[in-house]
Amino acid sequence: xxxxxxKVLLEVKNLKAEVDGVEILKGxxxxxxxxxxxxxxxxxxxxxxxxxKVLAGHPDYTVTGGTATFEGKELFxxxxxxxxxAGLFLAFQYPVEIPGVSNSALxxxxxxxxxxxxxxxxxxxxxFEDLVHxxxxxxxxxxxxxxxxxxxxxxxxxxxxxxILQMAILEPKLAILDETDSGLxxxxxxxxxxxxxxxxxxxxxxxxxxxxxRLLNYIVPDYVHVMDAGRIVRTGGKELALELEARGYDxxxxxx
Amino acid sequence: MLTKEQCxxxxxxxxxxxxxxxxxxxxVEALESAKALNFPSxxxxxxRFTDLSPLFQHGFQPVTSFVRLTLADIENYLIPGSxxxxxxxxxxxxxxxxxxQAGAGVTVKSLVECFGDxxxxxxxxxxxxxxxxxxxxxxxxFFEDGAFVHVSSENVTGEAVAPIHVLHVATKRETPSAIxxxxxxVMESNSRATVVEDYAGLNGGIYFSNAVxxxxxxxxxQLQHVRVQREEKxxxxxxxxxxxxxxxxxxxxxxLAFGARVSRHTQHVMQLGEGAEIRLNGLALIAGRQIADxxxxxxxxxxxxxxxxxxxxxxxxxxxxxxxxxxxxHPGAKGTDSAQSSxxxxxxxxxxxxxxxxxxxFNDDVSCKHGATVxxxxxxxxxxxKSRGLSEERARNLxxxxxxxxxxxxxxxxxxxxxxxxxxxxxxxxxxx
Numbered sequence: 001x002x003x004x005x006x007k008v009l010l011e012v013k014n015l016k017a018e019v020d021g022v023e024i025l026k027g028x029x030x031x032x033x034x035x036x037x038x039x040x041x042x043x044x045x046x047x048x049x050x051x052x053k054v055l056a057g058h059p060d061y062t063v064t065g066g067t068a069t070f071e072g073k074e075l076f077x078x079x080x081x082x083x084x085x086a087g088l089f090l091a092f093q094y095p096v097e098i099p100g101v102s103n104s105a106l107x108x109x110x111x112x113x114x115x116x117x118x119x120x121x122x123x124x125x126x127x128f129e130d131l132v133h134x135x136x137x138x139x140x141x142x143x144x145x146x147x148x149x150x151x152x153x154x155x156x157x158x159x160x161x162x163x164i165l166q167m168a169i170l171e172p173k174l175a176i177l178d179e180t181d182s183g184l185x186x187x188x189x190x191x192x193x194x195x196x197x198x199x200x201x202x203x204x205x206x207x208x209x210x211x212x213x214r215l216l217n218y219i220v221p222d223y224v225h226v227m228d229a230g231r232i233v234r235t236g237g238k239e240l241a242l243e244l245e246a247r248g249y250d251x252x253x254x255x256x
Numbered sequence: 257m258l259t260k261e262q263c264x265x266x267x268x269x270x271x272x273x274x275x276x277x278x279x280x281x282x283x284v285e286a287l288e289s290a291k292a293l294n295f296p297s298x299x300x301x302x303x304r305f306t307d308l309s310p311l312f313q314h315g316f317q318p319v320t321s322f323v324r325l326t327l328a329d330i331e332n333y334l335i336p337g338s339x340x341x342x343x344x345x346x347x348x349x350x351x352x353x354x355x356x357q358a359g360a361g362v363t364v365k366s367l368v369e370c371f372g373d374x375x376x377x378x379x380x381x382x383x384x385x386x387x388x389x390x391x392x393x394x395x396x397x398f399f400e401d402g403a404f405v406h407v408s409s410e411n412v413t414g415e416a417v418a419p420i421h422v423l424h425v426a427t428k429r430e431t432p433s434a435i436x437x438x439x440x441x442v443m444e445s446n447s448r449a450t451v452v453e454d455y456a457g458l459n460g461g462i463y464f465s466n467a468v469x470x471x472x473x474x475x476x477x478q479l480q481h482v483r484v485q486r487e488e489k490x491x492x493x494x495x496x497x498x499x500x501x502x503x504x505x506x507x508x509x510x511x512l513a514f515g516a517r518v519s520r521h522t523q524h525v526m527q528l529g530e531g532a533e534i535r536l537n538g539l540a541l542i543a544g545r546q547i548a549d550x551x552x553x554x555x556x557x558x559x560x561x562x563x564x565x566x567x568x569x570x571x572x573x574x575x576x577x578x579x580x581x582x583x584x585x586h587p588g589a590k591g592t593d594s595a596q597s598s599x600x601x602x603x604x605x606x607x608x609x610x611x612x613x614x615x616x617x618f619n620d621d622v623s624c625k626h627g628a629t630v631x632x633x634x635x636x637x638x639x640x641x642k643s644r645g646l647s648e649e650r651a652r653n654l655x656x657x658x659x660x661x662x663x664x665x666x667x668x669x670x671x672x673x674x675x676x677x678x679x680x681x682x683x684x685x686x687x688x689x
Contacts, residue, residue, distance in 0.1 A: 056643050059635070084645040096640045100658025109654070110644040117645070149658075166644060 001202075002222045006033035009071060009174050009205050010055075016065035016230075017054045024050040026230035027066065032174060035202045039216055039241060040209045042227035043249050048209045049093060051227070052178040056090035057083050071173070084110075085117040089172030091163040093179040098150040103162065106150050107132055107169050114170055135168040139195040157188030164195040171199075177208045181215035193218030213245035226252045260312040264295055267434055270318040270398045279371055282381050286396035293390035305578040305610045306549040310518050311492045316434035316464045318398070319345045323427045325458075327352060330425055333456055335672055338421040339364050341403045345427055345463075346435040348401045357418035361410030362449070364420055367402040367438060375406055379442055379472050386468075389522070391494045395436050395468040402438025407447040407477075419450040419669050426491065428461030437467035437495075443477035443505075450480040450668055455495075457488030457515065465516075467495040473505040475529060480508050480668045484676070487515035489544065495521045503529030510666050512676070513540040513548045514683070520549040527589075531560040536567070538579070539663040541656075541680065543572035543603075553582040556589040565596040568663055570656060571607035580612040583626070587618045596626035601659050603633065603652070653684040 010032040017025040024047045032038055042048045054061045055068065057080030068075040070086055078086065098106070111131075112122040123131060136143060139161040151159050160180055167175050177196070181189055196206060196219050208215060216224070216238060224240040225232045226249070233256035234240070244252070258266065268291070272283055295312070296303040325344055327334070330352060334340070341364055342352035348366035358364045370376045386392040403422045424437050441451055455465055465487055473479055487493045493516040501507045513519050525534050540548040554563045569577035577600070585592045598611045613626040633655050641651035657680060664680075667673050 058639055079648075080639060080642040081645050081647055081651075084643050090643050092640065092643075096634070096636045098637050098640075098655070098658060100661040101654055106641075106644070106654075109646060109650070113645040113647075113650075170644070 001035050003033045003035040006035050008033050010068065012066070012068045014066035015051075015054070015063070015068060017050065017061050017063050019050065019061050023064065024230055025054065028227075028230070028232055030225065030232065032205050032207060034173075034205055036205045036223065037200065037219060037221045038205070038207045038223045038225065039221035040207060040225045040227055040232070041211065041241065041244060044211070046227045047230040048227045049178055052090060052176045052207070052209050055176060056080060056088065084170075085114060087173035089167055089170060089175040091160075091167060091175065091177045091180050093182065095151050095159040095163055097152045097154075099152050101150050102146070103148055103150050104129075104132060104146040107146075107166065110166065111169050132169065136165060138168045138198055139164045140191050141165060156183035157185065160184060160188065160192055161195070164192055168195065168199055173204050175204070175206050177206065179209055179211065181210055181212065189215065190218060213241045216241045228253050228256055231256075257313045258315050260295055263312040263315065266315040266317075267394055270434055272398050273400055275371070278377055279380070283397050286381070286386050286393045289387045290390050290393035290397060293388070293393060295390055302551060302580075305580075306518070306520060307547060307576075308518060311464065314432040314462060314464070316432045319347070319429070319433050319435060322347055325349065325352060325425070325427070329458060330423065332675075333423055333425070333454060335419060335421045335452065335669060338419045338452070340421045340423060341366065343401065343403070343422075343424045343437065345433065346400055346424070346437060358420070359417050361408035361447070362417065362420070363404065363406040363408075365404050367404045367440065368400075370404045373404075375442055376404060376440065379470065380440055381470070385498070385524070389496065391466055392468050392496045395438065395466045395496075398434070399436040399438040399468070402440065405439070405441040405449070405451055407443050407449045409444045409446050417449055419452055421452045421454060423454045424456070424465070424467070426457040426461065426463045426465060426487065428459040429463065432462040432464065434464050435466065437465060439467075439469040441469070441471045441479065441481075443471070443473045443479050445474045446476045448478045450482070452482040452484065452669060452672065454484045454486070455493060456486045457491050460488050460490055462490050463488075463492070465491060465493040465495075467493070469495070469497040471497070471499040471507070473499070473501045473507055473532075475503040476505060477502065478506040481510075482667050482669065482672070483509065483511040483521070484672075485511075485513045485515055485519055485521065487519070489515060489517060489546065491516050493519040497521070497523045499523070499525040501525060501527050501529060501532040501534060504531045505529060506533045506535075508535040510537040510663065511539075511550070512664070513542070513550065514680070516546065516548070518547045520551070523550075523552045524555075525553070526555045527557055527561040527563070530558050532562075534561070534563040536563070536565040537663050537666045538565075538567035539570075539660055540568070540577045540579070541570045541660050542575040542577060544575060545573070546575045547578075548575070549578040551580045553584065554594070556583070556585045556592045556594065559588065559590040559592070561589060562593045563595070566599070566663065567597070568599050568601070568659065569609050569611065570601045570603065570660060571609050572603035574604070574606040576608045576610075578610045580614070582614045582616065583624065585617045585619050585622050585624065589619055590621045592619070592622040592624065594622070594624040598628040600628070600630040601632070601656065602630060603656065653681060656684060657681055
């Protein structure tokens with residue numbers, strides 16, 4: 001929902017960032033309020049994935065200018081883990097496989113780390129099992145995936161569902177979904193989208209980074225931003241996504 | 257501080273127990289070998305990566321008094337449901353041992369009780385190249401007692417048999433002590449067993465553990481052999497394991513090195529029967545100024561042998577891990593199938609790992625492959641874990657633990673897998689604290 005009077009979760013101003021000395025982000029502005037769903041679209045290489053990684057604190061990217069605040073806190077003064085504990089979540093485009101670390105052990109470790117941060121009780125393995133079996137329904141995942149190593153041998157769709165399961169467990173205030181729709185067949189896309197929708201509340205927000213309009217049929221955005229050459233060059237409502245689907249990106253880029 | 261020569265002289269001052277007949281002649285011969293061989297020089301090809309100088313600084317005294325421990329003292333090391341032999345500073349402790357679980361056809365005893373046994377006479381020190389190694393020679397001369405495990409052909413039920421746990425604990429003494437451990441395992445045809453050798457220290461202290469193990473697998477015998485070296489960080493550990501594997505036998509070993517200031521494990525497996533299978537899993541996980549050296553050698557002497565080896569080294573701080581793994585396929589060993597892999601993780605810029613997988617093939621008609629990798633913590637995995645709220649330390653520990661876990665999980669004793677996993681994670685936390 002568009003929430004003009006809502007609490008500002010993320011405020012990015014004139015953000016510039018580079019990787020290996022090459023400037024990718026050239027002045028990005030974005031404001032996300034509680035309750036809102038944003039989509040950032042753009043062609044490959046426009047900087048949209050870089051934007052999500054910079055917000056999450058990926059070490060390969062260097063912020064060279066601008067500011068970002070998360071609930072009023074300086075985002076770039078926080079380490080990646082501190083951003084996560086503050087309630088920022090990144091669903092990865094390419095979730096990493098971690099042989100030897102069980103999915104359930106990781107989920108519990110992450111959950112309890114956040115519980116600690118919030119001054120709440122940690123859950124023991126049995127209590128956590130109850131929680132995770134409840135949450136796993138959100139992504140219609142078989143509980144046997146909990147005992148397997150993180151993402152090891154998972155299909156593309158299973159990996160993406162696993163990302164959303166982590167989101168369901170960690171209950172972030174702001175979730176950034178980086179190309180979560182890529183590599184998903186239509187059934188997996190529906191499941192992932194239903195999962196995300198069920199987690200949306202008036203107090204949290206989602207930023208979807210995507211190439212295609214397809215995902216937006218399932219998770220309906222309040223705002224659609226078009227990123228090009230490291231800047232957001234146009235912002236509109238959900239109809240902008242349909243227009244992009246019909247007309248491509250060239251007209252927006254030409255107008256920018 | 258002693259010189260290398262003084263350290264050696266001091267070890268020779270140990271008192272060997274007087275024995276009779278065949279054993280006495282072996283002991284005498286061993287002493288001659290030890291004197292002739294002396295400590296390896298830095299130029300010795302098998303020792304050139306391993307700096308033994310911290311060991312040579314001490315004058316290790318023979319253990320002359322017996323320390324009485326209670327079960328509570330060794331509680332952390334117990335494996336529930338196992339047959340247990342406990343040695344304290346190399347001396348058998350019947351009170352701490354528990355032989356009630358040993359099944360039919362399984363003999364688990366202290367060696368001194370068994371020197372009259374023709375099986376012992378036939379196999380003891382026959383299998384071991386103490387003529388080539390001063391440490392094994394010293395052990396053969398000075399050992400006081402050890403473990404004898406004999407599994408007869410009656411015992412073919414396998415998995416149902418309780419694991420045999422040979423636990424060696426070292427106590428803290430006023431002066432550095434020289435401790436000798438000895439173990440002989442004889443597996444009769446078609447028998448099956450799991451043997452866990454466990455070397456641990458209590459309450460710190462400087463001591464020198466010198467361990468020798470001999471294993472004989474007769475035709476179609478199967479042994480799961482676990483070795484856990486978790487000595488005190490101030491201690492020294494030099495171990496030898498020599499294995500003869502008969503026709504159609506399966507020898508599966510998982511050897512772990514966590515402790516000691518300087519440790520070395522030399523393992524030599526000889527495939528003497530056709531179609532024998534050899535599996536060697538190894539892990540060295542060290543930090544600080546620790547040195548851990550693993551030297552393995554597999555000899556495929558006859559046709560149809562199979563060997564699979566995976567060795568991992570993880571070195572943090574300024575630690576130095578060494579792996580040298582030799583596979584030799586002799587003329588006539590047709591159809592040998594061998595795969596060897598050395599995978600290594602460097603956790604710090606000051607740590608060092610030397611790895612040398614070596615294949616020597618004197619034969620066509622074989623399938624042999626080997627490889628080695630050395631890497632650091634995966635940056636993408638680290639970022640992923642941090643993005644889920646885990647601290648840098650926690651994330652690194654988790655990934656290190658996972659890398660080690662692949663080997664630990666191969667131990668066929670679930671309670672030991674669990675207790676070692678937990679101990680490692682806690683230890684890693686301490687290292688980083």
